[in-house]
Amino acid sequence: MSLVRVTNGVTRPAAVTFDVDGVSVSAPAGEPLATALAVAGLLTLRDSPRNGAPRGAFCHMGLCQECVVSVDGRTVQACLTPVRDGMTVNLGGTLK
Template sequence: MRITKGVARGEPVSFTFNGVSYTGYAGESVACALFASGMAHLRDSPRSHQPRGMFCLMGSCQECLVWVNGRKVPACQQPLVASLQVSSISNEAP
């Protein structure tokens, strides 16, 4: 559930993750927008193939790495903008 009272947010924007459309708020991180939409599994670990998602939320751990418009970035450090195309790094590069 998103906090709504007393919070200034950007405009609602649409983006995709692995081809599925989601909605978040402009300026929030991709990781937060996905987590608020119920998506916690962002990729699989390369060795054990276990699910990975948000952990530190400050870009240090690299657990939330995703492809964003063809670049590999931590989802927690990528501000959300309209029409962003995000995919798991376990998928081939877009």
């Protein structure tokens, strides 16, 4: 699956760059982190602590908490967290 941002007739803020597990990713400033990660091809955000199954964004409105990740050392919901320049995202160690 390939995800892309709509570009025709859409004005977006300037792109910012942030780090995801050591890889540089760019996205429009303020875009929800879950969206930026999906467009970058990162659909699995963590593994279930119960059975190790892959987990990712589900509701995209903050209800399910399936998209929790670590941002700058804090556990946050990716769907509710706007991207900003210089943030550090860790997908590997969240909630383990």
